[in-house]
Amino acid sequence: KAGVTQTPRYLIKTRGQQVTLSCSPISGHRSVSWYQQTPGQGLQFLFEYFSETQRNKGNFPGRFSGRQFSNSRSEMNVSTLELGDSALYLCASSRRDPRLGQETQYFGPGTRLLVL
Amino acid sequence: TQLLEQSPQFLSIQEGENLTVYCNSSSVFSSLQWYRQEPGEGPVLLVTVVTGGEVKKLKRLTFQFGDARKDSSLHITAAQPGDTGLYLCAGAGRGSSNTGKLIFGQGTTLQVKP
Numbered sequence: 001k002a003g004v005t006q007t008p009r010y011l012i013k014t015r016g017q018q019v020t021l022s023c024s025p026i027s028g029h030r031s032v033s034w035y036q037q038t039p040g041q042g043l044q045f046l047f048e049y050f051s052e053t054q055r056n057k058g059n060f061p062g063r064f065s066g067r068q069f070s071n072s073r074s075e076m077n078v079s080t081l082e083l084g085d086s087a088l089y090l091c092a093s094s095r096r097d098p099r100l101g102q103e104t105q106y107f108g109p110g111t112r113l114l115v116l
Numbered sequence: 117t118q119l120l121e122q123s124p125q126f127l128s129i130q131e132g133e134n135l136t137v138y139c140n141s142s143s144v145f146s147s148l149q150w151y152r153q154e155p156g157e158g159p160v161l162l163v164t165v166v167t168g169g170e171v172k173k174l175k176r177l178t179f180q181f182g183d184a185r186k187d188s189s190l191h192i193t194a195a196q197p198g199d200t201g202l203y204l205c206a207g208a209g210r211g212s213s214n215t216g217k218l219i220f221g222q223g224t225t226l227q228v229k230p
Contacts (some may be wrong), residue, residue, distance in 0.1 A: 004158070033216045042223060043159075043204070048216025056215045090158050094216070100166050102147040102208065105218060109159035 002027065004108035005094050007113060012114045018079040021111045025072050025093030032054075032074040034066060037088040046089075049074055078113075091096045118209050119144040122221025129195055137190040137203055137224045145207035148181055148188045151203040153214045155204065159183050162190075202226075 005024045013019050025032050034046040045058040049068035065078040070092075078085055092105035121140045129135055139148070147166045151159035163172050165188060167180035172179045176199075178191040186206055202225050206218040 006158075031216050033218070035218075035220075043206075043218075043220040045217045045219075050216065056213070058215050058217070088156075092158075092218075097164070100147070100164055102164065102166055102214075104147075104149065104164050105152070105206075106159065106161060109158045110156075112156070 002090060003105055006089075006091055006108040006111050008111060009109065010112045012063045012116065014080050014085060014116050015081055017081050018057050018077060019113060020075055020077045021089055021091075023074045023076075023093075023108060023112075024092035025091075026095075026106055027073070029093035029095045029096045029106075031103065032068060032072065033094070033108075034074070034076050035090045035092070035116060036060070037090055037110070038086075043090070046076065081115045083115050086113060088112050117143075117213075118207065119218045120205055120207050120219050120221040121225055122205055123223060125165060126225050126227075128227040129230065131196055131211050135192050135195060137205075137226075137228070138187070139189070139205035139207075139221050140187045141207065141219075142186065143207070143209065144185050145219075146185075146206045146210045148192055149206045149208070150179055151204045151206060153204060153223075159204055167225075190223070192226075192229075195226075197230050198226045200226055200228050 034047040048056045066103045068074045075078045089111045094103040096106040152164040170181045186208040205221040
């Protein structure tokens with residue numbers, strides 16, 4: 001079974017621009033979560049989507065947004081980019097494991113965003 | 117606010133040595149996951165622990181979930197250079213406010229020298 005895929009893998013933008021990142025979950029997974037990873041803050045939760053609805057949101061400004069499509073693929077958008085938005089953006093898909101009774105998240109390779 | 121304190125942050129050891137990484141919190145988690153991450157890649161799931169007191173083994177790696185489900189440890193026996201990487205613990209909180217959200221520790225960078 002194919003894993004989580006993210007495109008593009010690398011991106012260079014300048015301040016003020018906007019960017020859209022894409023995530024395709026593992027087949028059959030309906031939940032997609034997004035995280036930002038930086039050396040100083042580690043992995044921080046951005047938001048989570050399930051069945052095209054945002055179910056949870058982290059403490060990020062409104063410049064960070066996302067959406068999910070009917071095939072569970074998800075996109076996140078960052079508008080008016082700032083230097084501090086440079087990070088590895090990770091998405092994870094999950095489904096409830098009937099043996100564990102819990103959801104387990106599986107991560108994609110990430111998109112490395114550099115803002116100049 | 118739920119936090120996971122992971123220690124140590126850095127560990128450099130010789131091949132063949134044993135080591136333990138700790139994750140501690142004042143919050144109760146419904147489950148706790150351990151990941152390993154290579155530079156430039158996403159975290160790869162090693163194990164999920166759900167039950168308080170649970171112990172799981174994955175070859176030379178032993179994972180334990182605390183009885184109160186507030187802490188966890190990862191023990192590696194006879195470390196090898198291939199174990200080098202960033203180890204992350206991540207807790208799943210309870211309740212609707214934690215849906216789809218993992219709380220991550222700061223990570224432990226492990227270097228195993230041949």
